[in-house]
Amino acid sequence: MRIALLGFGTVGKGVYEIIKKAKMQTQGLTVSRILIRSGKKKILPEMTDSIAEIINDDEVDVVVEAIGGIEPAHAYILEALNHQKHVVTANKAVIAKYLKEFTDVANKNHVKFYFEASVGGGIPWIQGLEKALRIDNVDCISGIFNGTSNFILDQMSKNNQSFAEVLSKAQKLGYAENDPSADIDGVDIANKLCISADIAYNIKISDRDRLPIFGIRNIRSEDVRYFERKGYLVKLLGLTHKLNNEYDYVVEPALMRKDSLEANTPGNYNLISLNGETIGKLDFFGQGAGMFPTANAVVQDILDIKENKQHLERNFDEKVQYDANIFQQDYVVRANFDVKDLFKDFDLIEEEQYVYVHQISVGKMHKLMDFVLEKDPRAFMAGLPDTIQKNVISNKEIVNQGVIA
Ligand SMILES: NC(=O)C1=CN([C@@H]2O[C@H](COP(=O)(O)OP(=O)(O)OC[C@H]3O[C@@H](n4cnc5c(N)ncnc54)[C@H](OP(=O)(O)O)[C@@H]3O)[C@@H](O)[C@H]2O)C=CC1
Numbered sequence: 001m002r003i004a005l006l007g008f009g010t011v012g013k014g015v016y017e018i019i020k021k022a023k024m025q026t027q028g029l030t031v032s033r034i035l036i037r038s039g040k041k042k043i044l045p046e047m048t049d050s051i052a053e054i055i056n057d058d059e060v061d062v063v064v065e066a067i068g069g070i071e072p073a074h075a076y077i078l079e080a081l082n083h084q085k086h087v088v089t090a091n092k093a094v095i096a097k098y099l100k101e102f103t104d105v106a107n108k109n110h111v112k113f114y115f116e117a118s119v120g121g122g123i124p125w126i127q128g129l130e131k132a133l134r135i136d137n138v139d140c141i142s143g144i145f146n147g148t149s150n151f152i153l154d155q156m157s158k159n160n161q162s163f164a165e166v167l168s169k170a171q172k173l174g175y176a177e178n179d180p181s182a183d184i185d186g187v188d189i190a191n192k193l194c195i196s197a198d199i200a201y202n203i204k205i206s207d208r209d210r211l212p213i214f215g216i217r218n219i220r221s222e223d224v225r226y227f228e229r230k231g232y233l234v235k236l237l238g239l240t241h242k243l244n245n246e247y248d249y250v251v252e253p254a255l256m257r258k259d260s261l262e263a264n265t266p267g268n269y270n271l272i273s274l275n276g277e278t279i280g281k282l283d284f285f286g287q288g289a290g291m292f293p294t295a296n297a298v299v300q301d302i303l304d305i306k307e308n309k310q311h312l313e314r315n316f317d318e319k320v321q322y323d324a325n326i327f328q329q330d331y332v333v334r335a336n337f338d339v340k341d342l343f344k345d346f347d348l349i350e351e352e353q354y355v356y357v358h359q360i361s362v363g364k365m366h367k368l369m370d371f372v373l374e375k376d377p378r379a380f381m382a383g384l385p386d387t388i389q390k391n392v393i394s395n396k397e398i399v400n401q402g403v404i405a
Pocket residue numbers: 006007008009010011012035036037038066067068069072090091092093117118121174175176177178288289290291294
């Protein structure tokens with residue numbers, strides 16, 4: 001099986017190295033072409049700067065897209081599929097946007113489009129989710145989906161290092177995105193949660209602007225210390241529930257009890273959980289970022305193609321509506337002005353520079369935080385998932401509160 005790598009950065013190099021090792025299972029795999037940018041030195045004989053050369057090479061069976069970003073990745077993937085080449089990618093940004101289009105084009109051309117590495121790095125999460133869906137409806141997905149932000153929060157907590165110091169370390173280790181703001185502002189998690197929800201609920205999330213996303217850009221060492229004194233570690237979580245024909249969705253910092261699985265997820269590790277009707281809560285744990293864990297997942301997809309292993313078929317056509325207010329929970333806010341008036345409709349407790357807001361819906365909280373940020377762009381907030389419950393002003397029945405309850 002002949003493979004063309006598009007991009008020779010962290011992931012591309014990792015795939016190349018794993019395949020070169022030629023272990024029993026990877027025998028028969030050859031990297032025959034590598035796309036690099038024009039003007040870059042061709043240090044390997046397989047290197048080319050011509051995408052047309054790759055697309056028109058009849059001997060290339062699988063194209064691995066590892067350049068990242070939206071364009072030209074989107075165009076290259078479509079070209080490869082339309083030339084009857086299987087495609088494997090780790091690029092969650094482009095998949096979150098075009099999963100349905102890629103799936104349709106792959107089906108039309110009778111080739112595979114596989115993307116295990118795009119969510120959870122080396123963790124077999126997509127396959128685990130798809131396997132759960134063979135039997136169960138999945139009504140909750142939650143967890144730590146980003147290695148860089150988890151690494152930052154972990155190091156800030158364990159080594160008392162500053163945010164900037166640890167971010168630069170995560171970049172050197174190859175965990176962070178080209179533009180690391182995607183990692184720290186929650187956008188990378190939002191992409192991974194969209195892909196997971198698309199598969200779990202068989203939908204296409206398109207209106208991304210409505211989704212509540214709050215990152216860890218504003219967290220300070222003093223916040224980390226204060227929450228630790230209260231018995232919590234801060235984690236950046238993604239969470240979605242499905243209730244009948246509605247789903248919610250949020251990316252936000254959360255205070256996790258020190259003995260929880262999330263609090264004990266270290267470094268670049270991810271912990272992703274689902275809740276299924278008969279399987280109950282199922283947790284997936286492993287390295288969510290980095291060269292070899294990610295490349296490992298890419299090579300697993302290539303082997304699945306070689307062995308003609310089918311993944312779950314989805315048409316992403318279910319009609320499930322987004323609702324920002326299915327659940328409510330307690331939140332804590334830090335701002336440099338008095339926020340009590342803004343949250344006057346809720347029970348409040350003030351402690352040091354923090355205000356705890358009792359039982360506010362996720363959608364309402366994120367809306368009010370937009371006002372807080374207008375006055376104090378450095379303000380921070382975190383949810384307390386231990387307190388999550390069905391929104392009292394909604395009369396929806398909770399069938400199952402899922403993994404976080
Ligand atoms: N790193 C990780 O831990 C993980 C990464 N991913 C995803 O994998 C993908 C690749 O990430 P990663 O390897 O870390 O990124 P890198 O930036 O390390 O590598 C990308 C490579 O692609 C090259 N490239 C970019 N555009 C082009 C182009 N138009 N033509 C040819 N080459 C191009 C870049 O060249 P140049 O250096 O010249 O810009 C670079 O060498 C991304 O989508 C990322 O989100 C997914 C899971 C984990």
